[in-house]
Amino acid sequence: MRNFDELRDRVIRFRDERDWKQFHHPKDLAISITLEAAELLEHFQWRSREEVATDMRDPARRSALADEMADVLILLLSAADAVGVDLYEAALEKIEKNARKYPVEKARGNARKYDRLDDEE
Amino acid sequence: MRNFDELRDRVIRFRDERDWKQFHHPKDLAISITLEAAELLEHFQWRSREEVATDMRDPARRSALADEMADVLILLLSAADAVGVDLYEAALEKIEKNARKYPVEKARGNARKYDRLDDEE
Amino acid sequence: MRNFDELRDRVIRFRDERDWKQFHHPKDLAISITLEAAELLEHFQWRSREEVATDMRDPARRSALADEMADVLILLLSAADAVGVDLYEAALEKIEKNARKYPVEKARGNARKYDRLDDEE
Amino acid sequence: MRNFDELRDRVIRFRDERDWKQFHHPKDLAISITLEAAELLEHFQWRSREEVATDMRDPARRSALADEMADVLILLLSAADAVGVDLYEAALEKIEKNARKYPVEKARGNARKYDRLDDEE
Numbered sequence: 246m247r248n249f250d251e252l253r254d255r256v257i258r259f260r261d262e263r264d265w266k267q268f269h270h271p272k273d274l275a276i277s278i279t280l281e282a283a284e285l286l287e288h289f290q291w292r293s294r295e296e297v298a299t300d301m302r303d304p305a306r307r308s309a310l311a312d313e314m315a316d317v318l319i320l321l322l323s324a325a326d327a328v329g330v331d332l333y334e335a336a337l338e339k340i341e342k343n344a345r346k347y348p349v350e351k352a353r354g355n356a357r358k359y360d361r362l363d364d365e366e
Numbered sequence: 367m368r369n370f371d372e373l374r375d376r377v378i379r380f381r382d383e384r385d386w387k388q389f390h391h392p393k394d395l396a397i398s399i400t401l402e403a404a405e406l407l408e409h410f411q412w413r414s415r416e417e418v419a420t421d422m423r424d425p426a427r428r429s430a431l432a433d434e435m436a437d438v439l440i441l442l443l444s445a446a447d448a449v450g451v452d453l454y455e456a457a458l459e460k461i462e463k464n465a466r467k468y469p470v471e472k473a474r475g476n477a478r479k480y481d482r483l484d485d486e487e
Numbered sequence: 488m489r490n491f492d493e494l495r496d497r498v499i500r501f502r503d504e505r506d507w508k509q510f511h512h513p514k515d516l517a518i519s520i521t522l523e524a525a526e527l528l529e530h531f532q533w534r535s536r537e538e539v540a541t542d543m544r545d546p547a548r549r550s551a552l553a554d555e556m557a558d559v560l561i562l563l564l565s566a567a568d569a570v571g572v573d574l575y576e577a578a579l580e581k582i583e584k585n586a587r588k589y590p591v592e593k594a595r596g597n598a599r600k601y602d603r604l605d606d607e608e
Numbered sequence: 609m610r611n612f613d614e615l616r617d618r619v620i621r622f623r624d625e626r627d628w629k630q631f632h633h634p635k636d637l638a639i640s641i642t643l644e645a646a647e648l649l650e651h652f653q654w655r656s657r658e659e660v661a662t663d664m665r666d667p668a669r670r671s672a673l674a675d676e677m678a679d680v681l682i683l684l685l686s687a688a689d690a691v692g693v694d695l696y697e698a699a700l701e702k703i704e705k706n707a708r709k710y711p712v713e714k715a716r717g718n719a720r721k722y723d724r725l726d727d728e729e
Contacts, residue, residue, distance in 0.1 A: 247454045249368040255461050263468060264475040272410040272418050273533050275403075278438065279642060280532065282396075282403040283525035285445075289393040290522065291515050291719060293657060297393050301449050311451040315460035317399065317442055318453060321435060324406075328422050330432040332439060333368045339436035340376050347384060354385040356654060394654050400521060401653065404646035411643065412598060412636050414536060477533060489696045491610040497703050505710060506717040514652040514660050517645075520680065524638075524645040527687075531635040539635050543691050553693040556684060557702035559641065560695060563680055566648075570664050572674040574681060575610045581678035582618050589626060596627040 274324035637687035
């Protein structure tokens with residue numbers, strides 16, 4: 246069993262053991278999330294979809310991506326704590342909201358944005 | 367108890383009920399994570415640290431942030447699935463790695479980058 | 488006199504001498520612009536407005552920023568060429584459009600978004 | 609003739625007529641550049657290279673891109689002014705620097721990063 250709160254607690258403990266909460270201004274954490282997302286994106290720069298599919302079979306590349314994704318998640322957990330957001334609950338609620346915006350019968354196999362689901366193909 | 371895998375499964379189920387896996391190219395998911403991170407960052411644009419501190423006391427603003435953070439997490443879970451990364455394990459490993467890079471005794475109260483921890487104040 | 492077209496021509500000549508047009512897919516150039524913007528932003532991470540003001544007096548830091556800004560501009564000129572956009576004309580038109588959205592008498596000293604210019608202070 | 613300084617002056621005049629220099633903190637301008645770059649990138653989200661090539665033949669889509677690119681350029685000119693950077697000169701210098709990093713004879717038709725130009729294909 247993998248406990249979401251246990252992961253969050255480890256992130257917070259890491260921060261608090263180093264007395265880093267004082268540096269964790271929400272604006273800077275939001276900047277950090279963007280910068281880490283950019284580092285993740287950089288792995289796909291100049292690569293076609295076909296090249297990416299090949300890249301993904303390479304464990305070293307997957308491991309590099311895992312590292313960048315972990316950075317985004319860790320900072321997201323830090324930011325949620327800094328502004329008092331329950332990230333797990335927020336994600337569940339967002340999935341519910343998205344389910345209402347994109348009803349299965351209309352969205353199935355359809356990549357259109359929710360406000361244009363009735364458009365002609 | 368909040369189960370990380372349960373959250374991931376809901377994200378994947380949402381995608382699969384809509385037959386959206388075909389659109390989930392890793393490169394596009396990485397772009398999406400960056401775009402959602404930018405939307406989160408937008409909430410802090412033009413605001414000083416003091417203004418942000420005041421903003422954060424407003425439940426409506428916190429709720430808007432929660433919504434953006436949820437988007438980043440949902441897309442991160444989707445991207446991890448698309449490239450075969452175990453995000454929970456990756457985050458635990460990254461925390462370990464960061465702990466070695468930033469030993470408590472040197473990093474305590476020190477915002478410097480790990481490779482400059484020995485620099486003079 | 489500093490000629491905009493001369494700058495653009497140098498960027499295009501640099502690309503063509505290396506036969507790099509084949510790699511300049513618009514989507515990848517848009518990714519590159521975002522990544523370079525993130526590198527520029529990184530210089531401000533964890534810095535308060537006051538610290539930034541001090542940083543800006545340091546020629547070495549200004550020079551590092553100039554380098555990042557140049558990257559964004561060079562890629563923007565490359566992207567405009569790749570998709571057939573007249574960047575100079577587009578910027579002039581956007582300034583006109585912004586001038587209509589933010590009339591001087593209402594926008595003066597007012598940081599509000601144009602659709603809320605009539606709001607109470 | 610299109611004068612770079614004339615464009616920059618129009619951007620600065622727009623700002624000063626509205627007394628907006630007081631809001632133009634370099635950190636926030638760097639955030640704005642990133643956000644506008646993300647808006648530009650959004651136009652390419654979920655689109656394959658082939659779809660993008662088709663999109664680019666549509667004047668309405670090119671016009672939308674021109675608008676986003678203009679935003680990036682305008683903010684870049686604002687940021688350069690705010691921190692005292694000569695953007696035109698910086699771009700010329702960066703092209704020179706890149707020319708040394710990527711010598712024509714080695715870089716021709718080769719998308720590799722400059723530090724790996726000698727690698728086997």
